[in-house]
Amino acid sequence: MRIEEPKILAALPGLSTDLRREVSLAGLTSLGIGGTTDLLRIQRHEAIPRLLKLLDEHGVSHKFLGGGSNLLVADGELPFIVLQLVKGDPEIALDGNSATVDAAADLGRTVTFCAKNNLGGMEGLIGVPGTVGGALRMNAGAYGIQIGSYVREVKVCRAAEHKIEILRGEQISFEYRHTSFAPDDMMLAVKLELPSKPYPEILQGIRICNEKRRSSQPLGQKSAGCIFKNPPGGSAGRMIDELGLKSFSHGDARVSDRHANFFVNAGQASAADMLALIANVRDRVQRAHGVTLENEVVVWNA
Numbered sequence: 001m002r003i004e005e006p007k008i009l010a011a012l013p014g015l016s017t018d019l020r021r022e023v024s025l026a027g028l029t030s031l032g033i034g035g036t037t038d039l040l041r042i043q044r045h046e047a048i049p050r051l052l053k054l055l056d057e058h059g060v061s062h063k064f065l066g067g068g069s070n071l072l073v074a075d076g077e078l079p080f081i082v083l084q085l086v087k088g089d090p091e092i093a094l095d096g097n098s099a100t101v102d103a104a105a106d107l108g109r110t111v112t113f114c115a116k117n118n119l120g121g122m123e124g125l126i127g128v129p130g131t132v133g134g135a136l137r138m139n140a141g142a143y144g145i146q147i148g149s150y151v152r153e154v155k156v157c158r159a160a161e162h163k164i165e166i167l168r169g170e171q172i173s174f175e176y177r178h179t180s181f182a183p184d185d186m187m188l189a190v191k192l193e194l195p196s197k198p199y200p201e202i203l204q205g206i207r208i209c210n211e212k213r214r215s216s217q218p219l220g221q222k223s224a225g226c227i228f229k230n231p232p233g234g235s236a237g238r239m240i241d242e243l244g245l246k247s248f249s250h251g252d253a254r255v256s257d258r259h260a261n262f263f264v265n266a267g268q269a270s271a272a273d274m275l276a277l278i279a280n281v282r283d284r285v286q287r288a289h290g291v292t293l294e295n296e297v298v299v300w301n302a
């Protein structure tokens with residue numbers, strides 16, 4: 001989608017927002033798949049309510065992009081524009097056991113920065129790519145840890161009112177890869193409360209988690225992490241593996257031979273290839289196990 005409305009184009013410089021024309025989302029997502037659209041890069045949180053109001057008034061649909069590590073984006077020209085936050089300065093500010101982190105900050109860097117300051121708890125999140133904003137939206141988690149457990153406050157731009165609000169952790173429900181934010185709420189920053197731990201102890205935990213990832217995931221290949229959520233009490237990866245579907249493919253979209261819940265772009269896969277593979281695997285699991293697997297990957301349809 002191209003932003004054509006003169007009122008929006010004229011307002012962008014005053015809203016500290018850069019416009020990049022016809023950006024390929026394939027270059028901004030870890031799957032390396034996706035069509036083109038206009039991208040707005042936003043530098044000041046204070047400008048966001050006005051920007052979102054302006055877009056809504058002119059019927060410009062938009063989506064929020066973090067690090068693009070959990071996204072499957074449609075092919076071709078996209079019917080929405082994409083908004084992305086530029087990292088604030090400082091990205092992370094510490095005060096005792098609390099860390100205030102910009103939503104655009106890299107999650108891995110946040111974990112290591114806190115660790116070096118003897119703040120632990122998030123060791124399991126090391127190796128989860130993407131931004132802190134994306135992790136909040138998804139309630140990212142691994143190895144028994146989820147980011148929501150450490151959230152004390154979230155600074156968010158509420159979609160309905162075009163207003164920046166601070167929500168307390170107790171006002172938000174963080175479930176398995178699901179949060180109670182409204183679909184169009186934009187995460188701006190978070191205050192985390194983290195337990196004190198000596199750095200060497202945290203480092204030990206980080207090394208163990210890194211090793212577990214390296215030994216089980218196709219880290220050198222283009223993926224979006226797990227495609228499906230685990231069903232209650234089960235493992236999507238195990239179910240797919242038991243059906244002999246490792247390496248099963250549709251075009252260049254392929255079930256990883258290392259981890260059956262990771263689907264990789266083994267070359268020039270299109271979104272259509274990946275969606276066909278997802279539908280096919282879901283159907284086979286449904287027929288064999290009577291379980292309908294739910295997507296963990298977020299799909300941006302055309």
Ligand SMILES: Cc1cc2nc3c(=O)[nH]c(=O)nc-3n(C[C@H](O)[C@H](O)[C@H](O)COP(=O)(O)OP(=O)(O)OC[C@H]3O[C@@H](n4cnc5c(N)ncnc54)[C@H](O)[C@@H]3O)c2cc1C
Nearest residue numbers: 066067068069070130131133134135140141142187224225
């Ligand atoms: C190799 C690999 C391993 C992975 N391992 C894990 C894992 O162990 N555990 C896990 O939970 N995930 C894992 N993932 C998936 C992914 O890294 C996480 O879901 C991550 O938190 C997504 O963050 P992101 O910034 O890349 O979000 P994106 O992919 O950019 O976006 C994901 C969703 O969040 C929304 N979003 C992003 N930023 C904002 C914002 N500021 N405000 C509002 N909405 C926003 C998007 O609109 C979209 O709906 C893995 C992915 C890969 C490629």
